[in-house]
Amino acid sequence: MALSRRSLVGLGVLGASAAATGGAIVFRESPIVRGLIGRSVALKGYVGGEKMAFVENPRTIAALKSSALVMTSERAGSVEQVRDPKLLATKPQFLWPSSAPLVELARRSAKVLKDEVIFNSPIVIYSWKPIAEGLIRAGIATREGAHYYVDARALIDAVLQRKSWKDLGQPDLYGRVRLTATDPNKSNSGFMFAGLAANLLSGDVATMDSLPGVLPKLTDLFQGMGFKSSSSGKVFDDYVAGGPGAQPMVVGYENQLVEWILADKDRWKRIEGAGGPAKPVALYMKPTVFSAHPLIALGPEAIPLIEALMSKPLQEIGWRDHGFRGPLGSVGAQTDPMIAGRMPDQITSVTPMPDIETMLTLLKSLS
Numbered sequence: 001m002a003l004s005r006r007s008l009v010g011l012g013v014l015g016a017s018a019a020a021t022g023g024a025i026v027f028r029e030s031p032i033v034r035g036l037i038g039r040s041v042a043l044k045g046y047v048g049g050e051k052m053a054f055v056e057n058p059r060t061i062a063a064l065k066s067s068a069l070v071m072t073s074e075r076a077g078s079v080e081q082v083r084d085p086k087l088l089a090t091k092p093q094f095l096w097p098s099s100a101p102l103v104e105l106a107r108r109s110a111k112v113l114k115d116e117v118i119f120n121s122p123i124v125i126y127s128w129k130p131i132a133e134g135l136i137r138a139g140i141a142t143r144e145g146a147h148y149y150v151d152a153r154a155l156i157d158a159v160l161q162r163k164s165w166k167d168l169g170q171p172d173l174y175g176r177v178r179l180t181a182t183d184p185n186k187s188n189s190g191f192m193f194a195g196l197a198a199n200l201l202s203g204d205v206a207t208m209d210s211l212p213g214v215l216p217k218l219t220d221l222f223q224g225m226g227f228k229s230s231s232s233g234k235v236f237d238d239y240v241a242g243g244p245g246a247q248p249m250v251v252g253y254e255n256q257l258v259e260w261i262l263a264d265k266d267r268w269k270r271i272e273g274a275g276g277p278a279k280p281v282a283l284y285m286k287p288t289v290f291s292a293h294p295l296i297a298l299g300p301e302a303i304p305l306i307e308a309l310m311s312k313p314l315q316e317i318g319w320r321d322h323g324f325r326g327p328l329g330s331v332g333a334q335t336d337p338m339i340a341g342r343m344p345d346q347i348t349s350v351t352p353m354p355d356i357e358t359m360l361t362l363l364k365s366l367s
Contacts, residue, residue, distance in 0.1 A: 039068060040065055040068045040069060040070045041068055041069055041070070041301055041304075042070045042072055043069060043070065043071055043072065043093045043094060043299075043301060043302050043305055044072040044073075044074075044092060044093055045071070045072075045073060045074075045092040045093050045094035045095055045096065045298075045302070046073070046074050046075075046076035046081045046087060046092055046094075046095050046096065047071075047073040047074070047075060047076070047096040048075075048076070048077070048078045048081075048096060048097055048098040048187075048188060048232070048293070049075045049077075049187075049231045049232055049233035049234070050098060050121075050189075050232045050233055050236075050252075050253050050255065050256060051096060051098075051119075051293065051322075051324075052073070052075050052233065053259050053263075053322060054317070054318060054321070054322045054324065055071055055073045057317060057321055057322070059317050059321065060314065060317055063308075063311075063313050063314050063317065064305075064308055064314070067304065067307075067308040067311075069304060069305055069308055071305070073096075075231070075233075077182075077183075077186040077187040077188070077230045077231060078097035078098045078099055078102055078187060078188030078191065079097070079102065079105075079184070079185055079186050079187060079188060079191055079363075080186050080187075080230070081095045081096075081097050081102075081106075082095060082097060082102045082103075082105040082106040082109060082110075082296075083105055083109065085109075088109055088110055092298060093297070093298055093299035093301060093302045094295060094296060094297055094298060094299070094302040094305060095295075095296040095298065096118075096293065096294075096295050096296070097188060097293070097294065097296070098121075098188035098189070098192075098232075098253075098291050098292075098293050099188045099191060099192060099291060099292060099294075099353070100117060100292040100294055100353075101353055101355075101356050101359060102188070102191075102294075103115045103294050103296060104356045105356065105360075106296050110298050111298065112296055112297070112298065113297045113298065113299070113300060113302075113303060114296075114297045114303050114306060115294045115295065115296045115297065115306075116294060116295060116306045116310065116327075117292045117293065117294045117327045118293050118294065118295050118306070118309045118310065118318075118327065119292075119293040119318055119324035119325065119326070119327070120290050120291065120292055120293065120324070120325040120326065120327060120328070120329045121253040121254045121255045121290070121291050121293070121323070121324055121325060122253075122254050122284065122288045122289070122290050122291065122325075122329075122347045122350070123189060123192050123193060123196065123251060123252075123253065123254075123285065123288050123289050123290075123291055124251075124252060124253070124254050124282045124283060124284055124285065124288070125150060125155070125179070125249050125250070125251055125252075125282070125283040125285060126236065126239055126249070126250050126251075126252050126256070126257065126280060126281070126282055126283070127244075127248060127249045127250075127280075127281055127283055128243075128244040128248065128278060128279060128280060128281060129279045129281050130170065130172070130244065131170050131173070131244060131248055131249065132148045132281050132283060133169070134165070134168055134169030134170035135148075135150060135155075135168055135169060135170075135283070136148075136169070137169035138167065138168045138169040139154075140154045140155055140158065140168065141283060145341075146341055146342065147282075147284060147343075147344050148281055148282065148283045148284065149283070149284045149285075149286050150283040150284070150285055150286065151286060152196065152200055152285035152286060152287060152288065153200040153201075155179070155285075156179075156197055156200060156201070156221065158177050159177050159178075159179050159221060159224065160217055160220060160221060160224075162176050162177075163176060163177050164176050164177070165177060165248075173244070173245065173248060174245075177248075177249075178224075178225075178248055178249065179225065179249045179250075179251070180225050180226075180228070180235065180247065180249065180250045180251065181193045181194075181222070181225060181228065181235075181250070181251035182228055182229050182230065182231065182232055182235055182251070183228040183229065183230050184222070184228075184362075184363060184366055185363050185366065185367050186230035187229070187230050187231060187232055188232065188291060189232040189235070189251050189252055189253060189291070190222075190228060190251065191359070191363070192289050192291055192353065193251045193289075194218065194222070194359075194362055194363070194366060195289060195353040195354050195359055195362070196285070196287070196288065196289045196351065196353075197218055197221060198211060198214060198218060198354055198358070198362055199287075199351050199354065200287075201214040201217050201218065202214050205351065205352055205353075205354055206354040206358055206362075207354065207355070207358055208357060208358050208361065211354075211358055211361060211362060215362070215365050218362065218365070218366065219365060219366065222366050232252055232253060232256070233256075235250050235251070235252060236250070236252050236256045236260070238250075239252070239280075240260060240280060243278050244278060249283075253291055254282060254284075254323060254325075254343060255322055255323030255324050255325075256323075257280055257282055257323075257342075258322065258323025258339050258342065258343070259321075259322050259323060260280075261338060261339055261342075262321060262322075262336060262338060262339065265338055268338065282343075284344065284347070285349075286349040287349040287350055287351040288347065288349065288350060288351070289350065289351060289352075289353055290329060290347070290350055292327075293324070295309060310327075315332065316332050316333065316334055318332075319331060319332030319334070319335070320332055320334050320335060320336055321336070323339065323343065329346070329347060331343070331345055
């Protein structure tokens with residue numbers, strides 16, 4: 001039956017009204033509009049300790065709020081985030097660990113809606129200027145401009161061989177060479193260093209076939225460290241507080257020293273001006289592994305958080321204020337003058353991590 005002209009007009013008005021209503025809802029729910037009218041989505045989740053300063057940065061908070069997002073974050077070790085049933089039972093909307101392989105572990109424990117690498121940071125060894133110079137004299141390290149580089153396999157061998165500090169060109173330190181990492185079953189920096197050590201001792205990327213041959217040395221390497229913290233941030237704090245005698249070499253992320261310098265520029269000026277031995281330095285390992293920082297969205301409301309963190313303003317905050325490289329290991333366009341030249345533009349000597357099954361076997365042996 002044909003509709004009357006009046007009916008057609010009525011349907012047209014109704015359709016236009018529905019479209020306008022729907023459009024208004026979409027408009028109001030867009031992140032930009034929500035930000036302008038003060039309606040923000042609060043997201044709760046877990047973040048690796050090395051990123052807490054970025055998350056708590058007032059500039060980060062303001063940039064996220066302009067996208068109508070508020071992060072309520074708790075510090076948790078990267079490996080714990082994706083494996084601990086107690087943490088996952090709290091129903092986090094996002095996880096932000098510090099290693100791409102951990103995304104696979106997250107998929108085994110929770111439903112991952114989306115994941116994307118936000119930052120990158122190479123694993124480095126933090127030490128002190130006299131120790132770095134001693135390693136150069138011992139033929140284990142080199143200096144290229146402002147950057148120190150260390151032969152990672154030679155250093156691991158020196159630790160395993162129980163060499164003394166005197167053997168490594170540092171007669172003032174007591175006892176044998178010590179290197180400290182975090183607990184690889186809880187924290188990502190220890191997890192990544194364990195994978196790197198497995199590769200180096202295997203002579204190639206470690207596999208399920210090659211791992212049994214190097215497990216005794218890997219176990220010896222980590223057992224010799226004694227107590228291992230579950231937090232990369234805690235290890236770095238202990239390092240700068242303890243000085244060369246207490247904490248001669250620790251495994252960490254490249255960005256940690258940058259953050260520490262920028263947190264108190266006057267303190268750093270005093271350290272550089274004093275010319276004393278207690279000056280922190282980063283030793284870039286050859287080869288090293290890149291610590292990727294993937295944001296894992298477990299709830300649909302956390303997907304816009306990935307998009308926001310990948311935006312240019314937040315990427316620049318990550319680099320300028322905290323020393324985090326971009327997703328491809330790139331440096332930002334703006335660098336704080338205090339840290340200019342402190343980090344090499346490119347990290348070229350990088351080895352891939354072993355696959356997740358190999359790493360799980362390794363973690364079990366180191367637990």
